[in-house]
Amino acid sequence: xxDKIRIVMVNTxxxxxxxxxxxxxxxxxLSRLVLVDPIASIDEDAIQRSSRAEDILHNAVIVPTLExxxxxxxxxxxxxxxxxxIPWPLMSPRQSAAKAAEMIPAxxxxxxxxxxxxRGLTNEELHLCTAHVHIPTEENFxxxxxxxxxxxxxxxxRLALVxxxxxxxxxxxxxxxxxxxxxxxxxxxxxxxxxxFRHMETVLIDIGFLDPDTPKQLMSRMRRLYQRAAPxxxxxxxxxxxxxxxxxxxxxxxxxxxxSE
Amino acid sequence: xxDKIRIVMVNTxxxxxxxxxxxxxxxxxLSRLVLVDPIASIDEDAIQRSSRAEDILHNAVIVPTLExxxxxxxxxxxxxxxxxxIPWPLMSPRQSAAKAAEMIPAxxxxxxxxxxxxRGLTNEELHLCTAHVHIPTEENFxxxxxxxxxxxxxxxxRLALVxxxxxxxxxxxxxxxxxxxxxxxxxxxxxxxxxxFRHMETVLIDIGFLDPDTPKQLMSRMRRLYQRAAPxxxxxxxxxxxxxxxxxxxxxxxxxxxxSE
Numbered sequence: 291x292x293d294k295i296r297i298v299m300v301n302t303x304x305x306x307x308x309x310x311x312x313x314x315x316x317x318x319x320l321s322r323l324v325l326v327d328p329i330a331s332i333d334e335d336a337i338q339r340s341s342r343a344e345d346i347l348h349n350a351v352i353v354p355t356l357e358x359x360x361x362x363x364x365x366x367x368x369x370x371x372x373x374x375x376i377p378w379p380l381m382s383p384r385q386s387a388a389k390a391a392e393m394i395p396a397x398x399x400x401x402x403x404x405x406x407x408x409r410g411l412t413n414e415e416l417h418l419c420t421a422h423v424h425i426p427t428e429e430n431f432x433x434x435x436x437x438x439x440x441x442x443x444x445x446x447x448r449l450a451l452v453x454x455x456x457x458x459x460x461x462x463x464x465x466x467x468x469x470x471x472x473x474x475x476x477x478x479x480x481x482x483x484x485x486x487f488r489h490m491e492t493v494l495i496d497i498g499f500l501d502p503d504t505p506k507q508l509m510s511r512m513r514r515l516y517q518r519a520a521p522x523x524x525x526x527x528x529x530x531x532x533x534x535x536x537x538x539x540x541x542x543x544x545x546x547x548x549x550s551e
Numbered sequence: 552x553x554d555k556i557r558i559v560m561v562n563t564x565x566x567x568x569x570x571x572x573x574x575x576x577x578x579x580x581l582s583r584l585v586l587v588d589p590i591a592s593i594d595e596d597a598i599q600r601s602s603r604a605e606d607i608l609h610n611a612v613i614v615p616t617l618e619x620x621x622x623x624x625x626x627x628x629x630x631x632x633x634x635x636x637i638p639w640p641l642m643s644p645r646q647s648a649a650k651a652a653e654m655i656p657a658x659x660x661x662x663x664x665x666x667x668x669x670r671g672l673t674n675e676e677l678h679l680c681t682a683h684v685h686i687p688t689e690e691n692f693x694x695x696x697x698x699x700x701x702x703x704x705x706x707x708x709r710l711a712l713v714x715x716x717x718x719x720x721x722x723x724x725x726x727x728x729x730x731x732x733x734x735x736x737x738x739x740x741x742x743x744x745x746x747x748f749r750h751m752e753t754v755l756i757d758i759g760f761l762d763p764d765t766p767k768q769l770m771s772r773m774r775r776l777y778q779r780a781a782p783x784x785x786x787x788x789x790x791x792x793x794x795x796x797x798x799x800x801x802x803x804x805x806x807x808x809x810x811s812e
Contacts, residue, residue, distance in 0.1 A: 314699055319689045342692070384710075426709055428580045431603070438575055438702045441695075445703050448687055449645075499796040511789060519780035528772065535760040536797050 291451040294394045296322040297440055298359045298403040300411060305330035307407065309339030309347065310437035316343035318444035319452060323350040324359045324401075356403065356415050364398030365390060368411055368419030369439055371432060379421040383443055386423040387450035394451070402443050404436050475522040482526050487513055493533045496540055552712040555655045557583040558701055559620045559664045561672060566591035568668065570600030570608065571698035577604035579705035580713060584611040585620045585662075617664065617676050622742035625659030626651060626781075629672055629680030630700055632693060640682040640779050644704055647684040648711035655712070658737045663704050665697050678771055679741070681778050736783035743787050748774055754794045757801055 297315055302308055308330060312323060323346050330336070332347050340347055353359050360366045367386050370378075381389065390400045403419060405411035410433075416422060425434060425442050434442070478486070491509055494500035500508055521529070558576055563569055569591060573584060584607050591597070593608050601608055614620050621627045628647050631639075642650065651661045664680060666672035677683060686695060686703050695703070739747070752770055755761035761769055782790070 310696065310699070313696060316692045317688045317695050317699070341694070341696070383706075425706070426713070427578045431577045433602070434578050434702075435571065435574060435602070438571075438578070438699065441699045441702050442706050445686070445706075452687070494793065494796075497793075497796045497800045499793050508789070511786065515780055515782060515786050519776055521776060525772065525776050528769070532755065532758075532760050535755075535758045536800070539758045539797070540800050 292319045295400045298324045300326040301406045305336040306339045309336035311440045312340040312343040312346040314441040318448040360401045363401040365400045366419045368403045370422040383446040387446040391450040475524045478526040556661045559585045561587040562667045566597040567600045570597035572701045573601040573604040573607040575702040579709040621662045624662040625738035626661045627680045629664045631683040644707040648707040652711040736785045739787040
C-alpha cells in the first residue's frame with residue numbers, strides 16, 4: 291500500500307533536505323519522490339544525507355508544476371501551518387494516515403505535499419490539495435525542517451498502512467507478548483511462585499527482617515513486587531538459589547556459634 | 552509535563568545532528584538536552600541546523616556517563632533495534648509516550664536515550680534502561696538518523712502529553728488502567744535502582760552466590776527482573792533493608808568465626 295503514496299517536495303532549496311527526506315522515506319518503506327521545480331540539485335550533499343537511500347534519489351521524478359505532480363492522485367494532502375485565511379479540511383497526521391488507509395484500497399493514488407524551507411506552500415498550492423495536514427507544534431516555534439515533517443508523516447503512514455508491522459502486533463498482543471523477541475523461558479507457575487514466597491518468608495524470618503507477629507504487610511508487598519514482574523522459571527530458580535545461599539551462610543554462622551548440628 | 556522529559560544523546564559524532572535534534576525538540580515543546588561524552592562539539596553547523604533553537608544548545612548539559620545522565624529518572628527509555636540477545640520490555644513510540652504520560656504526573660523524571668550514529672546503544676547501556684522503544688521501520692533499512700528518531704519520539708510525547716488527540720488519550724487510559732488505581736508511592740529513580748543493584752551484587756558475592764569472575768549474566772538477569780517490575784521507592788528501601796540484614800547475619804557469622812572485629 292505504501293507504494294501508492296508519493297512524497298512531493300515543492301521548490302526545495304537545500305539538497306541535504308532532499309537526501310534526508312529520501313532516507314526518512316526509505317526507513318518507513320516509501321519509495322516515490324517527486325520534486326516540483328527544485329532549486330537544489332541531487333548533489334553530493336543529498337547523496338550523503340540519504341545514507342543508503344540513493345535509489346530513491348536516482349528514481350526521483352522532476353516536474354515543473356505541482357499540478358503535474360498530483361494530476362493522477364485521488365487524495366492530495368498538503369502540509370500547512372495552522373492559521374489560514376479560509377477554512378479547509380484540516381487533519382492531524384494520524385487522521386491523514388487513516389484517510390490514506392481508507393482511500394488506497396479503493397484504488398486511489400495519494401500525494402503528500404511539502405513546501406519550501408522558507409515559507410511552506412502558497413495559498414494557491416494549498417488550494418490544489420484535497421485536505422491539509424498540520425503537525426502539532428509549539429505555537430511560537432512551529433516551523434519543522436521539511437525532512438523532519440516528511441519523517442513524521444511517513445511514520446504515521448507506515449503505522450496506518452503496514453498492518454503486519456511489529457507495532458501493530460505488539461499492540462494487539464497483550465502486555466506479556468510485547469518483549470520484541472519471544473521470552474526465553476516459560477513463566478513460573480503460580481505454584482512455583484507460592485514456593486518462592488514461602489521460602490522467602492522463612493528466610494526473612496531467619497535473618498530477623500520479618501517479625502512473624504506482624505508478617506502480613508511485608509509479604510504482601512513482596513508478592514506484589516515479584517508478581518507484577520511475572521518471573522519466568524529460571525528467575526524463580528535464581529531467586530531460590532539466592533535464598534538457599536543466605537540460609538547456608540546463616541547455618542554456618544549458627545554452627546560456629548555452637549548449635550547442635 | 553514536557554519539561555519533565557530529557558533527551559539524552561550518547562557519543563554523538565556529528566554536530567549537525569545535535570543541532571537538528573535541538574530544533575526537533577523545540578518544535579515539539581521539549582527543552583532539556585543532555586549530551587553524554589559527545590564526540591561532536593556545539594559548533595557552527597550545530598547552531599545552523601538548530602534553526603532558532605540555540606537556547607536548547609546553550610542550555611545543553613554535558614556529562615561523562617549515561618549513569619550520570621539518568622540518575623534521577625524514574626523512567627528511562629532506550630532506543631533499540633529489534634533483535635537483542637535477551638528480551639526486555641519493548642514498546643512502540645506510542646506506548647512509550649503513554650507510559651511517560653502515566654508516570655510524569657506521579658512525580659517521575661523521564662529520559663529518552665539515543666545512541667551513536669554508527670551503532671546505537673551498547674547492550675550495557677540498554678541494560679541501564681527501564682524499557683526499550685523501537686520505531687517501526689523497513690526490515691532492510693532500519694537505521695533512522697538520530698535527529699529523525701528524536702523527532703518521532705518527541706512528536707509522540709507531544710501528542711500524549713499536550714494535545715487532546717483522542718486516540719493517544721484512549722491508549723493512555725488503557726495503559727494507566729492496568730493497575731486499577733493510581734500507584735501509591737513514587738517510583739524509584741534510576742540512581743536508586745543502581746544503588747540497589749550495586750548493593751545486591753556485593754551481597755551476592757559475599758554469600759558466595761555470584762562468582763566475580765563471571766558476573767555479567769546474573770546481574771543482567773537481576774536488572775531485567777527488577778526493572779520490569781518498575782519498583783517504587785518503598786520497595787527499593789525494603790529490598791535494601793533485606794540486603795543489609797543478610798550482611799549483618801554474615802558479619803555475625805564471621806565475627807564468631809574469629810575475625811578481628
